[in-house]
Amino acid sequence: MIKIIKKYHKTFFFSIFIALILTIFLINYSFISIETSSSLDTPYIWSESISVKKDFIKWIDFNVSVEALNATYKLDIDSYESDFHYNWIELLSLLACKYGNNFNKFKQKDLDSFAKQIKQYGSVSEVAKDMKYYNYYYEAYSAILREFLGFRDDETYGLKAFLPIAKNYSFSHYKDFGTSRSYGFSRTHLGNDLLGSIGTPIIAVESGTVFHLGWNQYGGWRIGIRSFDGQRYYYYAHLRKDHPYVPDLKEGSIVNAGDVIGYLGMTGYSIKENVNNINVPHLHFGMQVIFDESQVDTSKEIWIDVYNIVEFLKKNRSSVYMSNKETKDYSRVEF
Numbered sequence: 612m613i614k615i616i617k618k619y620h621k622t623f624f625f626s627i628f629i630a631l632i633l634t635i636f637l638i639n640y641s642f643i644s645i646e647t648s649s650s651l652d653t654p655y656i657w658s659e660s661i662s663v664k665k666d667f668i669k670w671i672d673f674n675v676s677v678e679a680l681n682a683t684y685k686l687d688i689d690s691y692e693s694d695f696h697y698n699w700i701e702l703l704s705l706l707a708c709k710y711g712n713n714f715n716k717f718k719q720k721d722l723d724s725f726a727k728q729i730k731q732y733g734s735v736s737e738v739a740k741d742m743k744y745y746n747y748y749y750e751a752y753s754a755i756l757r758e759f760l761g762f763r764d765d766e767t768y769g770l771k772a773f774l775p776i777a778k779n780y781s782f783s784h785y786k787d788f789g790t791s792r793s794y795g796f797s798r799t800h801l802g803n804d805l806l807g808s809i810g811t812p813i814i815a816v817e818s819g820t821v822f823h824l825g826w827n828q829y830g831g832w833r834i835g836i837r838s839f840d841g842q843r844y845y846y847y848a849h850l851r852k853d854h855p856y857v858p859d860l861k862e863g864s865i866v867n868a869g870d871v872i873g874y875l876g877m878t879g880y881s882i883k884e885n886v887n888n889i890n891v892p893h894l895h896f897g898m899q900v901i902f903d904e905s906q907v908d909t910s911k912e913i914w915i916d917v918y919n920i921v922e923f924l925k926k927n928r929s930s931v932y933m934s935n936k937e938t939k940d941y942s943r944v945e946f
């Protein structure tokens with residue numbers, strides 16, 4: 612035995628060395644995979660584990676289906692003047708917990724059952740008390756949907772957010788969030804493209820302050836609007852060549868949900884300004900959710916899939932008319 616070890620001692624120690632390297636690699640790898648898998652299922656917990664001081668949401672997979680949005684919205688609106696007013700964000704958060712964020716499982720009877728329980732207990736807290744991720748979903752959905760329902764200009768309670776395409780203008784879209792784009796550098800598509808005719812009036816989905824207005828190599832003529840609470844950044848891109856925005860709109864302007872802000876076009880994909888380099892006229896519509904300023908203008912930005920939100924907002928479209936025949940500008944029809 613000793614002879615064999617002596618004879619092969621170099622090979623033997625080399626094997627030990629390799630085994631040691633492999634062990635170190637496997638230990639590290641298992642840590643990486645634990646973090647990766649937990650980041651997919653439990654972003655809130657994951658964010659706590661990597662960042663002790665900064666306890667804010669790092670990622671959202673917004674998977675709420677149109678059916679779930681519609682059903683919870685209806686319950687919230689219909690119950691507004693009843694003895695118990697349901698909160699659609701609470702209901703959506705309960706459903707997300709029940710389905711593990713897979714809203715393909717949505718059934719009206721599950722929603723009815725939660726509604727019954729909330730009413731019985733008098734609040735959601737008792738119903739949600741054993742749901743590990745309830746607070747995460749509630750915080751995430753509040754950040755996204757907080758300003759969607761409330762008092763409208765006509766002082767009725769209802770849907771305050773608007774579809775980004777003006778009423779009576781047709782458009783089409785498909786599920787294109789996360790698909791790849793190759794212009795400039797390889798990246799994923801962080802929004803939803805609404806295909807329509809050039810000049811279609813573009814509507815502010817939510818009220819806010821114009822944060823960005825002007826040329827961007829990728830977005831062409833674009834407008835970025837930040838909600839008043841700072842949590843949402845709406846991005847409207849590829850606006851019309853020569854006449855992208857309504858008059859007087861500039862960075863710092865205040866816009867109201869339902870206002871005309873610009874016109875659909877095909878600008879972008881060019882360092883040079885005012886160039887139509889997009890093949891199909893469309894509005895690129897994006898929504899970024901911000902929990903901490905460190906998430907702005909970095910790779911840590913949270914963009915959500917707005918396809919289902921666009922579908923949901925089809926029920927609230929802003930009527931417009933040509934308010935200036937010389938410039939061919941449009942304005943919303945006021946109440």
Ligand SMILES: [Zn+2]
Binds near residue numbers: 800802803804894896
């Ligand atoms: Zn796009």
